[in-house]
Amino acid sequence: MIRVENLHRHFGGFRAVDGASLHIAKGSITGLVGPNGAGKTTLFNVIAGALPPTSGQVYMDGEDITGLPPHELFHKGLLRTFQIAHEFGSMSCRENLMMVPGGQSGEQLWNTWFGRKRIADEERALRAKADEVLDFLTISHLADHPAGAISGGQKKLLELGRTMMVDAKIVFLDEVGAGVNRTLLMTIADAILRLNKERGYTFCVIEHDMDFIGKLCDPVIVMAEGKKLAEGTLDQIKANNQVIEAYLGTGLKNKDMEAVE
Numbered sequence: 001m002i003r004v005e006n007l008h009r010h011f012g013g014f015r016a017v018d019g020a021s022l023h024i025a026k027g028s029i030t031g032l033v034g035p036n037g038a039g040k041t042t043l044f045n046v047i048a049g050a051l052p053p054t055s056g057q058v059y060m061d062g063e064d065i066t067g068l069p070p071h072e073l074f075h076k077g078l079l080r081t082f083q084i085a086h087e088f089g090s091m092s093c094r095e096n097l098m099m100v101p102g103g104q105s106g107e108q109l110w111n112t113w114f115g116r117k118r119i120a121d122e123e124r125a126l127r128a129k130a131d132e133v134l135d136f137l138t139i140s141h142l143a144d145h146p147a148g149a150i151s152g153g154q155k156k157l158l159e160l161g162r163t164m165m166v167d168a169k170i171v172f173l174d175e176v177g178a179g180v181n182r183t184l185l186m187t188i189a190d191a192i193l194r195l196n197k198e199r200g201y202t203f204c205v206i207e208h209d210m211d212f213i214g215k216l217c218d219p220v221i222v223m224a225e226g227k228k229l230a231e232g233t234l235d236q237i238k239a240n241n242q243v244i245e246a247y248l249g250t251g252l253k254n255k256d257m258e259a260v261e
């Protein structure tokens, strides 16, 4: 579904992404792991149109999508979430979901004059959809809470919920599990699995928690120093000497190491 070919993204002389080539198969939940600073988020930013590449290509279903802006990728069904959740704090969780652009008629000026009934119908449908998403994520009780007042983990669920307001094909998740308690992490994992099985979403998941990766991802791609280093099942990559060295090279402070050892 996604093919990345010899992708580079440099910052001055620093090669954050340094010739990465990889595939994400349709229907998979592909894990992307690697030591801090490996270039994972930068790779996501380039694929999702937030940063132009220095060179290289990104294809989606065979179409060259290199450098397309996020809103065009959004309309093709390519969505991403952020390592740090973005929400409109004073709006309710339901309203946050209703804000996700989906071609509502209300956005066009003439519609506000000629299509009041249609806007009201669409708003009702949008509201019903938002409530369905909140229910799917088991956070219906937060519908009317201001999004700024919910927990960090619940914000991550809301981020995932934003991808469900449209017909996503592939979703890039950047550390949805970071700073989230165990129970909520498993709720997030279940939601990802259900979206994959029931709605056919393809996922690419950056995560440092190897239990989470093991529960969800096959294959797992390891990135180090801006390149793909290895790919396989979690057990295969854990047994790969180059992978162990890449993690060791960053020092034992890296908490992934405990899981890799």
Ligand SMILES: Nc1ncnc2c1ncn2[C@@H]1O[C@H](COP(=O)(O)OP(=O)(O)OP(=O)(O)O)[C@@H](O)[C@H]1O
Pocket (backbone or CB within 6 Å): 011, 014, 016, 034, 035, 036, 037, 038, 039, 040, 041, 042, 043
């Ligand atoms: N805008 C930028 N300007 C300069 N350097 C940058 C910029 N963005 C990222 N980098 C550098 O590129 C490298 C890769 O960063 P990136 O955020 O992609 O890593 P990561 O694999 O997501 O790490 P982590 O697991 O810690 O989130 C880092 O050394 C970072 O300092």
Ligand SMILES: [Mg+2]
Pocket (backbone or CB within 6 Å): 040, 041, 042, 083
């Ligand atoms: Mg990152």
